[in-house]
Amino acid sequence: MTADTAAGTVSIDDVDLETKRAWMLDALMDIYTYARTPGFQAVLAEMNELPTLEAKTLFVRTVLLNPEALAARGIAPPEGVVIQRSRFADDRPTVFCVVKYLPDTTRKMTLTFDQGQMLWPTEY
16 A cells, blocks of 8 residues: 555555455455344334434434444444444435545445445345
8 A cells, every 4th residue: 555545545546457356355245244133123123113214314324324323232333434424416315324435535435324224135
């Protein structure tokens, strides 16, 4: 890793396709691994019990976006993984997303959770 990469000043446009793929795959695997933990899944199950999108939105603000509340549940995101609110340009209702920025910090990989069922199947 160069100093430019460490500082986040490298552009995704300046690296080869394999590097781009590696960055994206690494970020997605970090997000996936975190989102599949039993603790994170338990929080999703708790949120799924809420009856309305408004209640889920409040839960996101008071639990998922609150580092102390996450720590109390034992599910603090690993370094580089961030939980945040999201919004689509077409105003689809999203609840939150789990994000990891790439070495080009203007780019990120995102796993978005919407108002539907948010638990992932345990078997495929």
